Amino acid sequence: MASRTNNTFRYVDWVTIGLILVLLIFGWMNVLGASWSFDQTSWFDFSFRSGKQLVWIGTALLIGFVILMIDWKLIQDSAWILYSLMLLLLLITPFVARDIKGSLSWISLGPVSIQPAEFAKFTTALALSAYMSRYGFKLRSWRDLLIPLLILGVPMLIIMVMQKETGSALVFASFILMLYRKGMSGNILIAGLAAVVLFILALKAGILMTLLFVGIVILFSIGLIFYLRWKDNRKFKWRNVWLTLGIGLVCTGYSLGCNWAFQNVLQDHQQKRIAVVLGIMDDPQGAGYNVNQSKIAIGSGAVFGKGFLKGTQTKMNFVPEQATDFIFCTVGEEWGFVGSSIVLIVYLMLILRLITLAERQRDEFSMVYAYCIVGFMIFHLTINVGMVLGLMPVIGIPLPLLSYGGSSLWSFSIMLFTLLRLDAARVEKMR
Amino acid sequence: MINDDLYRRHHVVQAIAILVVMVFIVRLFGLQVIDKSYRNKSENISLVNQTIYPPRGLIYDRNGDLLVFNQPIFEVMLVVRDMTNAEEPFDTLAFCRSMGIDRDYFDRRLSEIRDRSKNPGYSQFRPQVFMTQLNSIDIAPLQQELYKLPGVSIRQRTLRDYTYPAAAQVLGSIGEVNQRDIDSDSYYQSGDYSGRDGIERTYETILRGIKGKEVLMRDIRGCIQGHYKNGELDEEPVAGDNLTITLDIQLQLLAEELLQGKVGSAVAIEPSTGEILALASNPTWNPSLLIGRQRSANYRELLNDKTKPLMNRATQAQYSPGSTFKTLQSLVCLQEGGITPQTLYPCSGKGSSPIKCTHHHGSPVNLINAIEQSCNPYYWQAFRDMLEKDGYGKDNEKFRARYQLWVDDMMSFNLGRKFEDSDISEQSKGSVPQVALYDKIYGKTGWRAMTIRSNSIGQGEVLVTPLQLCNAAATIANEGFFITPHLCKSDTFLRHRHETAVEQRYFPLVKQGMARVMTNGTGRHYALPDSITSAGKTGTVQNSRGRDHAIFIGFAPVENPQIAVAVVVENAGFGATWAAPIASMMMEQYLTGEVTRKDLRQRISSTVLNPNVINRK
Incomplete structure (x- = not known):
C-alpha cells in the first residue's frame, strides 16, 4: 500500500491539480462576491454562503485526497455496483424529495440537501467505461451503440421524466463526444448539429423560411453533384442524388415537427426560455429576467471590472441564482473582460489538459472514462456560460468548480480525482 | 493508441472546446468592451x-x-x-x-x-x-x-x-x-x-x-x-x-345602542331568506380603533379586557336557552306523540314534582296556555311522557331510543352544531346532549327521564348560541324550515333551505301560544305599537355566574313574519324585563323604520347592568 501511494503522488498530474485549485479559489472569491453583504462581519461566517462554500471546498479536496489513496482496481471493479445503486437512488428520489420549483431531485439530509442526479453522471461514466473496455468490444456499427445508449439512457430518462430536472438530464447528451472519439460515425455529430440549427431556424425565422433554406441547400448540393459529374464522371453515383433528396425530405419533416413539438411538447416555461434566447420574445421581467439582468451585470464590468466585492448588480439580488448557476455574472462584473477571459482560458487549459490525459491512457477503461469527463466539462461550460451570456436558453446547470453548491462541487471533485487516480496508475498498468 | 484514424478525432474534440471558448470571448468582448449601453445607461440601470x-x-x-x-x-x-x-x-x-x-x-x-x-x-x-x-x-x-x-x-x-x-x-x-x-x-x-x-x-x-x-x-x-x-x-x-351584506345598519345601530352598559347580544334574521339583519354583541368597539398605527395597542387592550369584547357573543357565546326552549320542546313533544294539543297537565301536585312553577296561573293547563304562562311543570310532564311513551324496556333500550328521537329532532333545528354552510366564520356549536354522554355519566341503565329533567325547561346540558336561538325563532315563523343564516346579500348564493323533523301542522299552535305571550303573557308589556302583531317567548336563565340571564326570542308580524329576533342579556334578571324590550324595539325599528317608544329606548340604553363594560364607541 505504501509504495502504491508513493507511486500515486509521484505520477499524479500536478498540472491538472493546479488548474483545479486555481478555479476553486477563484470560484470561492466570486461566491463571496455574489453573496457578500455589508452586514457580514467575517468572510468565514458559516451562516453565509461563502463560509459554507469553504466547507464544501475543503470536503471536496478531502474526498479527492481519499480517492487518490484508493486502489485503482477498486474503481474498475465497483463500476457496475455503483451504477446499480445509483439507479436505485434515482428511482427513490422523487418519492422522498421536496418539491423545489417543480423539480423533484433534491434529498434533504439534515441541514444539507444533495442532488443524486449530480452524481449519476459519475456512475454512468464508470459503467460505460466498464462496458466499452470489455475484451473485444469495438464501436463499429450502430448495433454496437445500442448497449451504451441503454446504459446512459436509463438514468437520463429517470432524471428527466421522474425528477423533472431537464438540465441535469441534458448533460447526458455530452457522452456523444466520448462515443465519437471511440468510433461512432461523425455523421451523427453533424446530424446533431444540423438538428439544432434547423430547430433554431424553424422557430426564429418561421417554417417557410426554413423550408426555403432546406430547399436551397438541397438544390445546391445536387447542383454540386452534377457539377462534379461534369468534371469527373467516374465518381458519379445516382445513389448520392437520391440520398441528398432523402436528407432534404427528412429535414423538412423535422422542421415541421420542431414547430409542432415546441408548442405541444415543451412546457410553458421551457418555451418561454427558448423564445427569449432566440429573440422571439422580449420579456425582461419574466423568462428573460435572469438573462437580461445578467447581461447588464456583465456589460457593466467593462474591460477591467469593478473590482473584488465592488459589484453592485449581482449583489443587489437583481440577478437571481447569482451564486449558483449565474456565478459567471459576478466574474464578469467584478473582474471585467480581462478577468472573465482569463477564467475561460483557464477552463480551456483544463479541458485541453484532460484531453491530453485521456489520450495517454493505456487501457480502454481509463480512456473511455477520461473522455466522459472531458464531455461533461465541455458541456457544462458551453451551456452554463452560454446561458449567462444570453447565447443559450436558461438551463439550470452549474459551472464546474466555480458555482456555489455542495453537490456539484463534490461530484466534479470525485470525477476529476478519479480520473487523476486512474491516470497516476498508467505506469503501473504498463508493467 | 493504435487506431490512427480514430486518434485524429481528438483534434476535433480539442477544436470544439477551443471554438466554444473563442465564441464566448468574442461575445464577452461585445458585451463588455464594444457595447457601452450597459455602462452608460446611467451607470447600471437596474429594474x-x-x-x-x-x-x-x-x-x-x-x-x-x-x-x-x-x-x-x-x-x-x-x-x-x-x-x-x-x-x-x-x-x-x-x-x-x-x-x-x-x-x-x-x-x-x-x-x-x-x-x-x-x-x-x-x-x-x-x-x-x-x-x-x-x-x-x-x-x-x-x-x-x-x-x-x-x-x-x-x-x-x-x-x-x-x-x-x-x-x-x-x-x-x-x-x-x-x-x-x-x-x-x-x-x-x-x-x-x-x-x-x-x-x-x-x-x-x-x-x-x-x-x-x-x-x-x-x-x-x-x-x-x-x-x-x-x-x-x-x-x-x-x-x-x-x-x-345583509345587515340593516340602522337596526344594527339600534341593537348596539340598546345593549350599551350590558353584556349580551342581539340577532335578527329575515325568516324567508335567512338574511341576518342585525348581529350585535356587547361589549364592542368602534371599528376605526383597529386601523392605523394604534391598531396593535388597541387590539391588545381588547384582548386583555376581562369582558372579552373580541368574542362575538351573538355567534360564539353558549347559554342554556331557559324557557325559550319550551317552544321547541312543544314542537318535538307534539311530533313524537308525548302530548296532543288538548293534553292537560296540573301545575302542582304529585305528578309534577319535583319541578315547580314560577308563575301564578290556573291549573291544569293545555299547550297554548303553558307557553303563554311559561309553565315549568307542564313541560316536565310532557317531556317525561314523550320519553316514557314506550316504557323503559330491557336495558333501558326503549327509553334511550325515544331520547335519541328527541336529540335528532332538536338537532334538525341546527342546535348542537355550527351552520356549516354559512359564511359566518366564528361560530360555536352549542350542545344537544347525546345518548352516549348520559351513558358515560350514569351508565346505560342508570338514567331516567327524572335524571335529565332539567332539559325539559332548557336548564340542563342543552346549550345554544344566540344565532341558533334566533334561527329557531325564524324556523317557527317559517313553520318548519329555515334558510341558513348568512351575511352576504345575494338572491341565490347561500340560500340553503333546511327542513326540520317536525311536521308543519304543529307549528301554528306554538305560534299561537307565542302570540299570546305578547298579548297576555310574560311579554305583554312590550307588544308592538300600531297593532302590529308579534310573537315571542321570554326566558330567565339560572346560571352559576351571578344573576340570571335575560333571554327573549320572537318574530313579527305573526301572520307574515318579516323579522325574527333573539336577545340575550347576561346577568340582567328577568327576560321579560331586559331582553323583551330590546327585541320589541328592534322589531318595531325594522318594520316601521323608527322607534316610537322614546322613553323606553332612553331607559334601556342608559341602564348600566355591568359596570365593567367599557364604551369604546
Missing part, C-alpha cells in the same frame, strides 16, 4: 418591480348604505444600504425630527428591521417598511426633507375607514399577513394586508382585488429614473369587488 396595491372592495348594507370604504395612508420605506453607503452620512437627526420620533426609537426600529429572525425577508438592498399607516398630515414634514435623505421613500397604500361606529365584530378588520398566509397563498408577500376576521376574512379573495405592478428603472444611487420602456410592462391593479 425594480414595484407592487401597486388595488383599492379594496367597499362594503354596503342591505339598503345600499356605505359601511366600509378606503382612505389613503403612507408608509415610510428605508433601503438600508443606500442609507449607510451614501457619500454623506445619513442625517438621522433630520429624519427623526421630520418623523416626530426620537433617536432611541429610530435605533430600535432599525435593528428590528435588520434582525432576520424578526424580519425574514430582510435585504439591505430592498425597501423595508420603517413606519406604516401614517396619514397625510403625519407624512408632510418628511416629504419636504426627502431629497436629502438617501434610501428613504414613501409608499402610498389604503386603509379601511368606516361610516358608522358599529358592527365591528361582523365586519372584522384587516391586518398584516403572517408567514402561514404567505406560504399558503402566493398572492401575499411579506408586509401585505389581508382580512383577519369577520367579513373581511370570509370574503378576502373577493375584496382584495388583483395587484398591479410597475417596472421601474433605478440607478446606482437607488434613485428611480422612471418607467422601463415607458411603462409598457406595467400592469394596472384591479380593484376588489364591492360587497353588499
